Amino acid sequence: xxxxxxxxxxxxxxxxxxxxxxxxxxxxxxxxxxxxxxxxxxxxxxxxxxxxxxxxxxxxxxxxxxxxxxxxxxxxxxxxxxxxxxxxxxxxxxxxxxxxxxxxxxxxxxxxxxxxxxxxxxxxxxxxxxxxxxxxxxxxxxxxxxxxxxxxxxxxxxxxxxxxxxxxxxxxxxxxxxxxxxxxxxxxxx
DNA sequence: GCGTCGATGGCA
DNA sequence: GCCATCGACGCG
Numbered sequence: 001x002x003x004x005x006x007x008x009x010x011x012x013x014x015x016x017x018x019x020x021x022x023x024x025x026x027x028x029x030x031x032x033x034x035x036x037x038x039x040x041x042x043x044x045x046x047x048x049x050x051x052x053x054x055x056x057x058x059x060x061x062x063x064x065x066x067x068x069x070x071x072x073x074x075x076x077x078x079x080x081x082x083x084x085x086x087x088x089x090x091x092x093x094x095x096x097x098x099x100x101x102x103x104x105x106x107x108x109x110x111x112x113x114x115x116x117x118x119x120x121x122x123x124x125x126x127x128x129x130x131x132x133x134x135x136x137x138x139x140x141x142x143x144x145x146x147x148x149x150x151x152x153x154x155x156x157x158x159x160x161x162x163x164x165x166x167x168x169x170x171x172x173x174x175x176x177x178x179x180x181x182x183x184x185x186x187x188x189x190x
Numbered sequence: 191g192c193g194t195c196g197a198t199g200g201c202a
Numbered sequence: 203g204c205c206a207t208c209g210a211c212g213c214g
Contacts, residue, residue: 043206050206052206074206076205076206076207077208078205079208080207082206082207084206097206115208154206155207156205157206159204159205160206
């Protein structure tokens with residue numbers, strides 16, 4: 001079942017782990033591609049030094065200040081688009097970065113990383129601001145999913161001082177499609 | 191299997 | 203002058 005906007009209207013630190021095991025549905029020219037989310041990160045507001053909104057309200061971050069359930073897509077390193085889902089409520093800029101997923105239904109693609117995921121699902125800045133209840137791009141539940149969730153520090157934010165240690169990355173440790181094994185230990189690596 | 195490095199463009 | 207990245211390359 002497609003999630004409605006209320007599903008997204010809560011703190012990113014709650015939404016991010018809950019999105020593990022959920023399914024991205026992407027429709028491209030009448031074809032439907034589905035992928036199971038296995039890695040996310042929470043960006044928890046203006047006070048979070050790793051959150052783009054900590055630098056203030058700008059053209060780029062405008063979407064994050066709006067209502068929950070919209071896509072925040074931006075370009076990084078001049079090369080890759082990053083797909084986020086806006087969380088929380090108006091004027092509280094929180095978002096969840098979707099970092100990795102496993103293709104379903106026998107479709108094969110490498111979605112093990114935020115840049116590879118957007119490339120594989122054809123998500124670009126053209127989707128910035130779209131409401132995620134539309135038929136072309138949305139998230140559905142998988143009631144049968146046996147998800148496991150482990151929290152680790154976020155990737156690629158060494159500049160964020162004390163925030164770089166916060167356990168705001170969430171992964172399904174049993175997945176083979178993670179962007180990195182950082183933060184996983186012992187049994188989780190087998 | 192590691193570490194290092196360059197590409198590439200929008201943003202402040 | 204940075205980056206919420208990726209893949210190529212060199213090592214030995």
